[in-house]
Amino acid sequence: MKLSARAGQRIAKTLIWAAAVAVLAVLLFVILYVLIKGLPIVNWGFLTEIPRNMGRDGGIASTIVGTLLITLVAIVIATPFGLGTAFYLAEYTREGRITRIIRFSAESLAGIPSIVYGLFGFIFFVDILHLRWSILSGGLTLAVMILPTIIRTSEESIRAVPDIYREVCFSLSATKWQTIIKVVFPSALRGIANGVILSVGRCVAETAAVVLTAGAPLRMPSSLSSPTRTMAVHFYLLVREGISMDNAFGTAALIVILIFIINVGANALINRAMSKNRTR
Amino acid sequence: MRVAMRATMRVAARAVMRAAARVAARVAGSCPTVCVRMALVLTIALCLGTLAACGSMPDSVIVVAGSTSVQPYAEVLAEEFEHQHSENGIDVQGGGSTAGVTAVESGIADIGMSSRSLKEAEQALWSIEIAKDGLAVIVHPQNPIADLSLTQVRGIYSGEISRWSELGGVGTQIHVIAREEGSGTRSAFEELVMGNHRITPRAIIQDSNGAVMQLVADDRNAVGFVSLGLVELHPDAVKALRLDGVEASGRNVVSGTYGLYRPFLFVTDGEPKGLTKQFVDFVLSAPGQQILEREGLVPVTADREDEG
Amino acid sequence: MMRKFREKLPGRIFFLLALSSISVLALITVFIVVQGAPIIARVGVIDFVFGMSWAPSQGEYGIFPMIVGSLSVTLGAVVLGVPIGICCSIFLAEFAPVRLRNLFRPAIQLLAGIPSVVYGLWGLIFIVPFIRNYMGGPGLSILAGSVVLAIMILPTVISISEVSILALPPAYKEGALALGMTHWQAIRSVQLPAAKSGIVAAVILGIGRAIGETMAVIMLLGNAVALPSSILDPIRTLTTNIGIEMGYATGEHREALFATGIVLFVVIMILNSTAQTIVKRKKDQ
Numbered sequence: 001m002k003l004s005a006r007a008g009q010r011i012a013k014t015l016i017w018a019a020a021v022a023v024l025a026v027l028l029f030v031i032l033y034v035l036i037k038g039l040p041i042v043n044w045g046f047l048t049e050i051p052r053n054m055g056r057d058g059g060i061a062s063t064i065v066g067t068l069l070i071t072l073v074a075i076v077i078a079t080p081f082g083l084g085t086a087f088y089l090a091e092y093t094r095e096g097r098i099t100r101i102i103r104f105s106a107e108s109l110a111g112i113p114s115i116v117y118g119l120f121g122f123i124f125f126v127d128i129l130h131l132r133w134s135i136l137s138g139g140l141t142l143a144v145m146i147l148p149t150i151i152r153t154s155e156e157s158i159r160a161v162p163d164i165y166r167e168v169c170f171s172l173s174a175t176k177w178q179t180i181i182k183v184v185f186p187s188a189l190r191g192i193a194n195g196v197i198l199s200v201g202r203c204v205a206e207t208a209a210v211v212l213t214a215g216a217p218l219r220m221p222s223s224l225s226s227p228t229r230t231m232a233v234h235f236y237l238l239v240r241e242g243i244s245m246d247n248a249f250g251t252a253a254l255i256v257i258l259i260f261i262i263n264v265g266a267n268a269l270i271n272r273a274m275s276k277n278r279t280r
Numbered sequence: 281m282r283v284a285m286r287a288t289m290r291v292a293a294r295a296v297m298r299a300a301a302r303v304a305a306r307v308a309g310s311c312p313t314v315c316v317r318m319a320l321v322l323t324i325a326l327c328l329g330t331l332a333a334c335g336s337m338p339d340s341v342i343v344v345a346g347s348t349s350v351q352p353y354a355e356v357l358a359e360e361f362e363h364q365h366s367e368n369g370i371d372v373q374g375g376g377s378t379a380g381v382t383a384v385e386s387g388i389a390d391i392g393m394s395s396r397s398l399k400e401a402e403q404a405l406w407s408i409e410i411a412k413d414g415l416a417v418i419v420h421p422q423n424p425i426a427d428l429s430l431t432q433v434r435g436i437y438s439g440e441i442s443r444w445s446e447l448g449g450v451g452t453q454i455h456v457i458a459r460e461e462g463s464g465t466r467s468a469f470e471e472l473v474m475g476n477h478r479i480t481p482r483a484i485i486q487d488s489n490g491a492v493m494q495l496v497a498d499d500r501n502a503v504g505f506v507s508l509g510l511v512e513l514h515p516d517a518v519k520a521l522r523l524d525g526v527e528a529s530g531r532n533v534v535s536g537t538y539g540l541y542r543p544f545l546f547v548t549d550g551e552p553k554g555l556t557k558q559f560v561d562f563v564l565s566a567p568g569q570q571i572l573e574r575e576g577l578v579p580v581t582a583d584r585e586d587e588g
Numbered sequence: 589m590m591r592k593f594r595e596k597l598p599g600r601i602f603f604l605l606a607l608s609s610i611s612v613l614a615l616i617t618v619f620i621v622v623q624g625a626p627i628i629a630r631v632g633v634i635d636f637v638f639g640m641s642w643a644p645s646q647g648e649y650g651i652f653p654m655i656v657g658s659l660s661v662t663l664g665a666v667v668l669g670v671p672i673g674i675c676c677s678i679f680l681a682e683f684a685p686v687r688l689r690n691l692f693r694p695a696i697q698l699l700a701g702i703p704s705v706v707y708g709l710w711g712l713i714f715i716v717p718f719i720r721n722y723m724g725g726p727g728l729s730i731l732a733g734s735v736v737l738a739i740m741i742l743p744t745v746i747s748i749s750e751v752s753i754l755a756l757p758p759a760y761k762e763g764a765l766a767l768g769m770t771h772w773q774a775i776r777s778v779q780l781p782a783a784k785s786g787i788v789a790a791v792i793l794g795i796g797r798a799i800g801e802t803m804a805v806i807m808l809l810g811n812a813v814a815l816p817s818s819i820l821d822p823i824r825t826l827t828t829n830i831g832i833e834m835g836y837a838t839g840e841h842r843e844a845l846f847a848t849g850i851v852l853f854v855v856i857m858i859l860n861s862t863a864q865t866i867v868k869r870k871k872d873q
Binding site: 005006008009012013015016017019020022023024026027028030031033034080081082083084085087088089091092102104105106107108109111112113114115116117118119120122123124144147148151175176177180201202204205206207208212232235236239240248252255256259260262263 | 594595602604605606608609610613614616617619620623672673678679683688697700701702703704705709770771772775776796799800802803807830831845852856857859860
Binding site: 375376382483502 | 810
């Protein structure tokens with residue numbers, strides 16, 4: 001017996017709804033579980049004190065600072081290089097074998113596991129350049145790790161800017177640089193910013209590459225050459241060594257909140273930048 | 281040779297960074313958009329800050345790296361030491377015994393922590409025993425077995441004994457848990473228990489004492505080996521087996537009746553100096569040793585002599 | 589003169605930036621190959637890739653069990669995660685009420701950003717004991733890793749396939765409906781085939797994420813270096829081999845871990861070329 005089209009539709013629809021509900025349930029379960037277990041731990045002291053007694057007592061202030069600094073170093077270094085490369089690929093070269101090779105290698109490197117970047121960073125930055133375990137080593141390693149992502153997303157969004165924009169600009173006798181900075185860059189801003197936000201998220205969440213290159217001390221970092229422990233690493237060590245599940249969940253909840261703030265905040269910022277651009 | 285290469289690379293890296301900063305400054309002057317200019321200024325500031333930081337690493341911080349078994353104790357010691365000498369900093373860092381020793385050799389760390397005796401190739405380094413730590417063979421608290429012979433433990437870990445019934449327990453399969461290659465705890469276990477036998481490749485591998493302990497605490501069929509100090513801190517979570525009738529305890533390690541123990545070492549490149557020496561002295565002093573004892577380790581006696 | 593210089597300057601700077609980015613990326617590749625190739629040469633490619641015994645302290649370097657590990661865990665994640673993910677993206681693109689969609693999207697974005705170690709712990713608390721108590725074995729197993737990885741690849745699979753379904757010209761669906769098809773028939777026989785390349789790309793990216801994951805699977809897989817006999821057995825993947833032993837490795841052992849990295853690199857390159865070929869074929873049509 002063959003199913004009627006209508007019955008088929010009903011069955012398919014039910015299955016799809018079921019899948020969606022299942023996914024939503026799992027997603028909410030993961031997020032809520034972390035928040036419910038973690039939020040009661042979070043208070044003012046947890047945010048402002050340095051971990052004591054291996055992280056059993058005290059707060060996680062130094063790991064918050066460490067996370068922010070490492071992410072900042074990585075983004076500040078990777079963004080100009082990534083953007084420059086993207087503009088070069090999209091605006092200054094003709095499509096050819098070299099651009100294809102560059103794009104393929106960027107794409108392959110974007111898929112390389114972070115642990116491999118950690119390996120590279122440990123030998124190259126920590127040992128050979130003798131930066132030791134430090135915010136700098138960790139930040140540079142993360143910068144290298146997110147570079148391919150930034151190049152790819154920026155290039156895509158620059159290419160997505162319609163050619164007519166550029167042609168109009170040139171016809172108004174603007175230089176190439178003026179065209180790029182006044183027209184192409186603002187139009188591609190949203191895509192570029194999305195790539196950067198994605199990278200910020202990756203830096204905050206990264207564990208494997210950071211533990212090999214930035215170290216894991218509990219002290220507050222004093223300069224960029226101090227080692228530091230990031231929140232994700234702190235969480236991992238607390239769980240792995242069975243030191244304190246409570247503080248681990250507190251840390252996890254803060255990471256979730258931090259990522260949420262970054263997502264929402266960045267979106268709001270972009271929206272403001274875009275609307276400003278339009279009124280100008 | 282290695283040193284020369286490193287020095288050259290450092291000089292080259294600095295030159296490149298300086299050049300980049302100069303170029304960036306020039307560009308920043310000619311950029312029309314404020315936001316781009318700000319980003320560039322930030323980059324330049326960062327490059328310069330980096331250079332400054334590289335040049336002036338404060339002397340009052342030392343890095344202690346190595347064995348994850350020693351790490352928790354070193355962290356407690358460092359905390360106490362910093363409490364007394366607030367102007368100084370001790371950065372404690374994991375990685376593993378071998379990594380700690382290598383880090384000292386290459387100058388990345390000031391003190392290496394090792395949870396095993398030094399190998400022959402490493403004997404050139406200066407080392408000192410800061411404490412002894414027993415190795416406990418642990419099972420789930422509800423496991424009926426409480427006493428095994430060393431030969432039986434070896435049988436379990438080499439894979440010859442695979443069911444608890446062969447040891448007088450229930451008929452389920454034994455879940456063997458071991459540490460990873462290169463771990464000081466593993467190599468001490470291999471040396472003291474396994475002899476010429478190999479740990480079975482079917483063994484579950486975990487990368488820390490805490491992880492092994494949690495797993496054994498959750499799994500009735502599991503057996504693992506961890507630092508005795510950790511077991512004494514959590515006596516209810518797991519059960520430490522008696523080996524050949526001898527209870528696993530700090531007292532029996534001191535008296536020599538419990539043979540499964542290894543040294544915790546501090547390793548430095550040459551005789552310790554300055555802050556490194558201060559910290560080593562603190563660890564060996566009575567208050568330092570008391571902290572270690574409180575945390576479950578076996579302190580070293582006062583009339584000791586330097587090794588290596 | 590000055591004006592000409594200023595016009596040329598940006599291009600030169602972009603060129604310099606591009607050059608340095610590319611050389612850093614090239615440096616990594618070269619670095620990993622240089623560090624790892626000698627040991628592969630010494631052991632022999634066949635013995636390294638198909639060797640069954642991994643015992644660095646005995647000088648034995650065979651990574652076949654780990655290749656099997658990476659592939660089986662990834663396969664498990666794909667089998668569990670991809671169908672649900674695609675259904676979910678169809679739901680979001682075609683059926684979801686606006687409110688639900690507005691709840692879904694940020695949740696997925698958030699989940700993509702949660703550190704993998706958090707998923708690892710979650711699996712350790714819920715999945716591992718369940719498997720141990722109700723299915724047997726030590727709990728740390730291929731199955732546990734696959735389930736958690738399936739959840740981890742969901743955000744990638746869902747968001748990219750949704751975008752590719754939404755990117756279709758509305759005429760496709762309208763035409764199908766005008767021919768008297770039901771909504772589901774339109775989806776199945778017109779929209780899904782048309783969005784195929786995007787969905788395949790989503791799956792391949794998901795596979796890449798699953799193969800590359802390290803910390804979560806260290807916590808869930810048990811890391812034994814032996815061929816598994818069932819999905820309830822523990823196993824080690826290529827990434828966990830590096831993650832778990834890197835801190836400890838020196839000399840030849842360290843080289844062998846870099847060599848493991850090379851193998852991973854090759855696997856990713858193959859995946860990537862496949863994806864590009866698929867996308868290109870689609871463009872050619």
